[in-house]
Amino acid sequence: MVFKILILDRTSVDIRRxxxxxxxxxxxxxxxxxxxxxxxxxxxxxxxxxxxLLCVNRExxxxxxxxxxxxxxxxIDIPTIVISHEESSKDMRDCFLLGALxxxxxxxxxxxxxxxxxxxxxxxxxxxMDREYSHAVSNSYAELELTEDNxxxxxxxxxxxxxxxxxxxxVEEAADYFGFNPDYFRRVFKKRFGVSFSDFYKxxxxxxxxxxxxxxxxxxxxVSELLGFSSSDYFTRVFKKITGHLPSEYRK
Numbered sequence: 001m002v003f004k005i006l007i008l009d010r011t012s013v014d015i016r017r018x019x020x021x022x023x024x025x026x027x028x029x030x031x032x033x034x035x036x037x038x039x040x041x042x043x044x045x046x047x048x049x050x051x052x053l054l055c056v057n058r059e060x061x062x063x064x065x066x067x068x069x070x071x072x073x074x075x076i077d078i079p080t081i082v083i084s085h086e087e088s089s090k091d092m093r094d095c096f097l098l099g100a101l102x103x104x105x106x107x108x109x110x111x112x113x114x115x116x117x118x119x120x121x122x123x124x125x126x127x128x129m130d131r132e133y134s135h136a137v138s139n140s141y142a143e144l145e146l147t148e149d150n151x152x153x154x155x156x157x158x159x160x161x162x163x164x165x166x167x168x169x170x171v172e173e174a175a176d177y178f179g180f181n182p183d184y185f186r187r188v189f190k191k192r193f194g195v196s197f198s199d200f201y202k203x204x205x206x207x208x209x210x211x212x213x214x215x216x217x218x219x220x221x222x223v224s225e226l227l228g229f230s231s232s233d234y235f236t237r238v239f240k241k242i243t244g245h246l247p248s249e250y251r252k
Contacts, residue, residue: 068098168228
């Protein structure tokens with residue numbers, strides 16, 4: 001996994017110290033730039049180019065809470081770590097209430113930053129996985145034969161898919177959730193939706209894999225592990241069989 005960071009700091013003091021630290025790369029992050037402009041950092045165009053904002057508070061420029069408030073007004077969700085040169089319990093409280101991932105005090109050591117980045121990595125990764133899985137479910141759901149007489153089963157299926165998010169599951173587990181025995185579940189699912197549950201779920205998982213790979217954040221081996229495959233080679237074989245392409249073709 002590689003996540004991109006934009007630094008927002010209205011001065012250039014000490015910025016080289018942070019940018020030169022090896023801890024970013026060690027934790028799977030890459031600093032892609034530095035901006036002095038709050039509105040530029042929080043613009044939709046800028047947000048599409050980075051995964052996390054590192055916002056630096058200075059004694060004369062306490063901008064973290066201001067930035068998070070501005071992002072909230074623009075309805076832009078920005079994972080943010082704050083480094084503050086001034087200890088302010090009010091600013092810290094405001095930042096956390098506004099959704100900051102972490103709040104570090106200067107001087108922030110590499111150990112402090114490493115711990116914050118590891119927590120941020122989990123949060124950002126879960127957010128990406130949730131987003132791409134929801135897209136995959138919507139895409140796969142749209143391909144089913146949906147009719148008015150199976151609305152209850154459609155709703156139950158959506159509920160089940162969101163509950164198991166990306167896990168390797170069996171027909172037996174799905175049948176148990178619906179309260180059916182496996183054979184009956186297979187027949188009913190195929191009759192109601194025009195495809196077997198196994199084929200439907202495999203396609204869903206491969207669509208999910210495509211989206212994760214296309215996001216540019218995950219390597220083939222990482223996606224294989226996330227989806228519960230025993231090895232990257234096995235994942236690659238299944239992926240190619242279902243999609244007709246190699247996973248690497250979708251990797252940015």
